[in-house]
Amino acid sequence: MRPFLKWAGGKRWLADREELPSLAKFDRYIEPFLGSGAIYFHSMPKSAVLSDVNEELVELYNVMKDSHCELYERMCVHHASHNKEYYYRIRSERPLDRIDRASRFLYLNRTCFNGLYRVNLKGEFNVPIGTKASVIFPGEDFITYASALSSAEIIVQDFEVTLDGCGFGDVAFIDPPYTVMHNANGFIKYNENLFKWSDQVRLRDSVERATKRGCAIIMTNADHQSVRDLYKDILEYSSVSRRSVLSGSPNARGTTTEAMLTFGVDWSAAEPKAVDEPATASEIEGDDLLRGTAYSGSREFPAAMP
Numbered sequence: 178m179r180p181f182l183k184w185a186g187g188k189r190w191l192a193d194r195e196e197l198p199s200l201a202k203f204d205r206y207i208e209p210f211l212g213s214g215a216i217y218f219h220s221m222p223k224s225a226v227l228s229d230v231n232e233e234l235v236e237l238y239n240v241m242k243d244s245h246c247e248l249y250e251r252m253c254v255h256h257a258s259h260n261k262e263y264y265y266r267i268r269s270e271r272p273l274d275r276i277d278r279a280s281r282f283l284y285l286n287r288t289c290f291n292g293l294y295r296v297n298l299k300g301e302f303n304v305p306i307g308t309k310a311s312v313i314f315p316g317e318d319f320i321t322y323a324s325a326l327s328s329a330e331i332i333v334q335d336f337e338v339t340l341d342g343c344g345f346g347d348v349a350f351i352d353p354p355y356t357v358m359h360n361a362n363g364f365i366k367y368n369e370n371l372f373k374w375s376d377q378v379r380l381r382d383s384v385e386r387a388t389k390r391g392c393a394i395i396m397t398n399a400d401h402q403s404v405r406d407l408y409k410d411i412l413e414y415s416s417v418s419r420r421s422v423l424s425g426s427p428n429a430r431g432t433t434t435e436a437m438l439t440f441g442v443d444w445s446a447a448e449p450k451a452v453d454e455p456a457t458a459s460e461i462e463g464d465d466l467l468r469g470t471a472y473s474g475s476r477e478f479p480a481a482m483p
């Protein structure tokens with residue numbers, strides 16, 4: 178099953194790849210950096226703890242889980258009303274009702290530029306309108322999403338708290354914002370406003386504690402020497418290649434690699450998988466923007482953006 182959100186750094190491309198170890202043998206699935214939950218929706222584990230620091234994101238999941246009919250009704254209103262003026266009006270609103278807030282979040286995710294999530298220093302969502310006009314997709318059924326989430330515990334929480342609750346029988350799929358240590362000239366600054374290098378170190382320490390309690394780990398991360406060095410004593414490294422854009426142009430496709438770092442997983446049980454699903458240009462652009470641009474805080478988009 179596919180996620181209902183579009184999310185920068187989303188792992189939909191990994192879901193069908195043979196490099197993803199089987200999750201079948203574990204009692205409980207943990208995802209401390211939830212985003213769109215692409216691997217969760219793909220795997221559909223019996224029991225799960227899903228968490229993220231983004232409060233509105235987690236609220237949307239909980240509304241989808243317990244009030245999908247009301248959410249769908251409000252999405253129908255957004256669908257019927259969508260245009261440029263309506264988008265900016267909804268973007269400027271601060272609904273007090275949780276279902277209104279959740280439907281606003283989902284509406285903006287589906288119609289903003291590349292599904293990006295960015296807020297200014299006041300916490301106001303400030304991504305411009307994108308090109309997608311569909312607010313509800315043909316044949317989309319919110320009951321399916323609600324039932325996929327019915328047995329999951331979905332919480333607003335820093336990753337460290339979530340990982341400190343994991344132990345034997347659990348598998349944690351960990352997909353943090355990709356941040357690498359600065360090189361000498363300070364050129365590499367991927368996502369540093371969002372997730373600092375000190376967070377990567379804190380994550381490594383949390384992961385190490387979890388492995389000592391017997392929790393299995395599947396982590397994706399930047400395929401960078403600083404990250405490989407950080408995990409070299411605790412996780413097994415491999416690299417996964419995927420299609421990407423070169424020079425910021427969706428027409429100049431190339432290949433990039435991401436790191437896969439694991440502990441205690443069962444490679445022999447891996448299911449036969451399909452070949453890499455081609456990413457859409459907008460997915461690639463969204464990732465590319467995030468990797469090259471510190472997007473939280475008050476900075477504006479580069480001038481080239483609409």
Ligand SMILES: C[S@@+](CC[C@H](N)C(=O)[O-])C[C@H]1O[C@@H](n2cnc3c(N)ncnc32)[C@H](O)[C@@H]1O
Nearest residue numbers: 184186187188210212213214215230335336352
């Ligand atoms: C790369 S995205 C995860 C994408 C997800 N795997 C998917 O398939 O869509 C990283 C997520 O980490 C969340 N995040 C950032 N800092 C965090 C923290 N300290 N604790 C928990 N979540 C955090 C962000 O809100 C974002 O949703």
